[in-house]
Amino acid sequence: MDSPHWTALLSGWRDAPGTLPSRLALKLRTHIQAGRLSSDDPLPAERALSALLGVSRSVVVTTYDDLAAGGWITRRRGSGTRVAATAPRRQGVLTLRTPLNQTPTPDRELDFTHAVPYLTPAHRQELVAAARDAFQESLYHPLGLPDLRALLADTYRAEGLPTRPEQVFITTGAQQAISLTAGTLLQRGDAALMETPTYFGAIDVFRAAGASLVGVPVGPHGVRHEDFLTAARTHHPRxxxxxxxxxxxxxxxxxxxxxxxxxAHAHDTALPVIEDDTLIDLDFGDGDGRHVVPPRLATYAPDAPIVNVGSLSKLYWAGLRVGWMRVPDLLHGPLMQAKTLTDFGGSLPAQHIALRLLQDLPRLRRERREHVTHARDLLAHLLRTHLPGWSFDLPDGGQFLWVRLPTEHASHFTHHAARHGLRLFPGASMGVQTLPDHYLRLPFTVDPARLPDAVARLQAAWASFQMREGGERLA
Incomplete structure (x- = not known):
């Protein structure tokens, strides 16, 4: 059974009212109707699914019996349980790894699946002030507000990457920039190289484009150039x-x-590369002395087909939905056309607000680093104190702890933790190919005041999960 796949598919299945079998049956019927499960698709074996969800086998047996009686699935000895050919269905869609279909209740649940800054009262006041001149024109700017594009071009140049304003496109968040590039450059069946593990939103975009994904493993210092070049020469990615x-x-x-x-390889072979810069501002250097982070990849070959993607979502607030891309001349024409046809341009008020905020970029970076560094250190301290069997390296930047659990069933644990009011994202779902099911991605963007409660819930969930792994059956 593909545990990460079924973890994503059945996430939140307990949220509906009713008995456990009725809740599980509703979730499966919903996915069959939506096309995420198609005719003759296999369903997990009873024992495997009960282990993943942390329920007794009788819950799964009752669920399957009810679905079979309703004509949704078929059960045959030797061929297992499958979606029935007569089941209602729509055109097939992907089972997204991106955890956006959940509606947590903040008072009762803690969500570790998303990693975005939360708004403080000071942020809200600043946004109101920044919006003062945000409603002054009614023009279309397909590639973005000119003043904002010029400011971002200046920023790239100041950081060593030659950039003209016309090379900067404003997008609806970094996700749109990734999606536009993949949709423009990839055709069904093309090979695409990705780190493994990597950002789940990019995995979904590349899968939706029909690409054949080739994973390059991430080591202690990212991907090794030998592994990247070998994969590129073997698979001829687009x-x-x-x-x-x-x-x-x-x-x-x-x-x-x-x-x-x-x-150099991208330049010499004209291999397009998306360089995701969305976390580049979150360096945990002390004071004004930053860690020595190398220049952007594109800086080493400014004319290569390397698309740099940035965003305000991790630096300030995801609700603005303002991102950008630096587009090399080789890709300017097709990406300009794709961006124009997509939306004729993003929200002008949001871009005016972004312009005002980014005019004070050094302060934004400093304040965000201070906040995230505090949260990182607090979460790391709490985990080391209360869950000493969990291991991780303390990162020098970003917003995640990549935590290894002493189990081969971390995906199972995410379902168990949901019963303790925790939404977790299994690390195996971030693998391009099969990734060992040992990891959780824990962002330290949760309100620091709630981190002690979050780790207390993790500790309680882990203790009961270990009992279950030792043989206890849970109804």
Whole structure:
């Protein structure tokens, strides 16, 4: 059984009212109707599904019996349980790894699946002030507000990457930039290189484009250039996706020499690369003295087909939905057309607010680093105190702890933790190919005041999960 796949598919199944079998049956019927489960698709074996969900086998047996009686599934000895050919269905869609279909209740649940800054009263006041001139025009700007594009071009140049304003496109968050690039450059069946593990939103985008995903393993210093070049020469990819600085989810930083070699390969072979810069501002250097982070990958080959993607979502607030992309000349025409046809331009009020905020970028970076560093240190201290069997390396930047659990069933644990009011994301779901099911990605963007409660719940969930793994059956 593909545990990460079924973990994503059945996430939140307990949220509906009714008995456990009726809740599980409702979730499966919903996915069959939506096309996420198609005719003749196999369902997990009873024992495997009960272990994943932390319920007794009788819950799964009753669920399957009810679905079979309703004509949703078929059960045959030797061929297992499958979606019935006569079951209602729509056109097939992906089972997204991106955890956006959940509606947590803040008072009762703690959500570790998302990693975005929360708004403080000071942020709200600042946003109101920044919106003072946000409603002054009614024009279309398909590639973004000119003043904002010029400001971002200045920022890239100041950090060593030659950039003209016309090379900067404003997008609806970094996700749109990734989606536009993949949708423009990839055709069904094309090979695409990705780090493994990597950002689940990029995995979903590349899968939706029909690409054949090739994973390059992430080590202590990101991907090794030898592994990247070998994969590129073997699979002849049409696009690659990399996060050289504070990689999501591991927090690793790619060395300068590796960046230089990969950039040279992109330049010499015209291999398009998406360089995800969304976490580049979150360096945990002390005061004004930052860690020595190498220049962007694109800096080593400014004319190579490397698309740099940035966003305000991790630096300030995801609700603005303002991102951007630096587009090299080689890709300017097709990406400009794709961006124009997509939306004729993003929200102008949001861009005016972003312009005001980014005019004070050094302060934004400083304040965000201070906040995130405090949260990182607090979460690390609590985990080491209360869950000493869990292991992780303290990252120098970013917003995640990549935590290894002493179990081969971390996906199972995420379902168990939901019963303790915790929403968790299994690390195996961030693998491009099969990834060992040992990891959780824990963001330290939760309100620090709630972290002690969150770790107390983790500790309680882990204690009862260990009892279950020891043989206790849970109804």
């Amino acid at each position: 696009l690659a996706f990399l996060t050289p600085t504070f990689q999501n989810p591991t927090g690793t930083v790619m060395p300068a020499r590796t960046r230089q070699l990969i950039a």
